[in-house]
Structure formats: structure tokens, C-alpha cells
Amino acid sequence: MATLTLDNVRKSFGATDVIHGVNIEVTDGEFIVIVGPSGCGKSTLLRMVAGLEGITSGEIRIDGHRVNEAEPMERNIAMVFQNYALYPHMSVFDNMAYGLKIAKTPKDEIAARVASAAKLLQLEPYLQRKPRELSGG
Numbered sequence: 485m486a487t488l489t490l491d492n493v494r495k496s497f498g499a500t501d502v503i504h505g506v507n508i509e510v511t512d513g514e515f516i517v518i519v520g521p522s523g524c525g526k527s528t529l530l531r532m533v534a535g536l537e538g539i540t541s542g543e544i545r546i547d548g549h550r551v552n553e554a555e556p557m558e559r560n561i562a563m564v565f566q567n568y569a570l571y572p573h574m575s576v577f578d579n580m581a582y583g584l585k586i587a588k589t590p591k592d593e594i595a596a597r598v599a600s601a602a603k604l605l606q607l608e609p610y611l612q613r614k615p616r617e618l619s620g621g
Contacts (some may be wrong), residue, residue: 486508486512486546486547486560487510487511487532487543487545487547487548488508488509488510488544488545488546489508489509489510489543489546489548490506490507490508490509490533490543490544490545490607491506491507491542491543491544491545492505492506492507492541492542492543493505493506493507493529493532493539493541493542493543494506494523494539494540494541495528495532495537495539495540496540500584502525502528503525503528503529503532503540504584505542506529515540518530528553530563532577533550533559533561533564534556534559534561534562535555535556535559536556536563537562538613539552546559546560548559556602556610557576557587562583565591569614570615571595571616572614572615572616574614574615575611575612575613575614576602576607576610576611576612576613576614577598577602577611577612577617579615580598580601580607580611581594581595581598584597584598596609597610598611
């Protein structure tokens with residue numbers, strides 16, 4: 485795990501400001517929740533942290549390293565989308581393990597990391613299910 489720091493992070497789409505200077509530090513082991521009404525920028529903020537969306541200004545740091553221009557794979561951060569961005573033919577375990585397999589992580593480490601994440605997210609009972617067998621809520 486790592487410390488995530490956002491310093492005055494902003495995002496605009498044309499003349500429309502959607503993220504207005506977010507400042508936050510999330511330390512190793514800390515759990516936070518981002519809440520707000522639909523369309524307020526929650527997903528955009530998370531996409532910027534993951535590197536899936538560029539920022540307009542400010543700075544994103546992971547363990548003190550500026551990652552504004554870093555590719556998503558270099559950030560070692562993952563997102564789980566509400567609408568299925570999952571492989572429907574694969575189990576929950578296999579979907580969770582997929583990125584690690586692509587990165588050629590050893591099988592025993594994949595199993596341990598997926599188990600740890602599943603426990604944290606309370607997904608252990610669902611690891612052998614397919615995405616269509618899960619509730620979106």
C-alpha cells in the first residue's frame with residue numbers, strides 16, 4: 485500500500501469546471517468514502533487518480549512521487565466500475581487476478597493478493613461466481 489496525495493487537483497471540460505481544487509491525503513491502511521450526488525465528479529476524480537483521465541491542474545502523488553503523466557499501469561491502482569467492466573466468462577477471482585496475470589506475477593502471489601483484497605472487500609463468498617451472478621447494488 486502507499487500514501488496518495490492530491491494537491492489542488494482540478495478538472496475542466498472546456499469552460500466547465502467539474503473538480504474544483506481537491507486536497508486530500510490518504511495514508512497506508514486508511515479507508516475513505518467519496519460521496520455526493522450523481523454527476524458531481526466522484527468517478528472523474530477516481531479516474532484521474534487511476535490515470536484513466538487527465539487532470540487540468542494540480543498534482544497527484546503516490547508515495548511522494550508525482551504521477552500526473554504516469555500511465556495507469558505505472559500507478560498500481562485499480563478501479564471497480566459499477567457497470568460491468570468485467571469479463572463475463574471469467575469468475576470474480578479470475579477477473580480480480582487478471583491484471584496480475586498480465587503483469588506475470590507469480591501464481592502464489594496472485595492467490596494471496598486476490599484473497600487479501602477479497603477479504604477486505606467482503607467478496608470471499610463470491611470468488612467462484614460469474615459477474616452475471618452478482619448484484620450491482
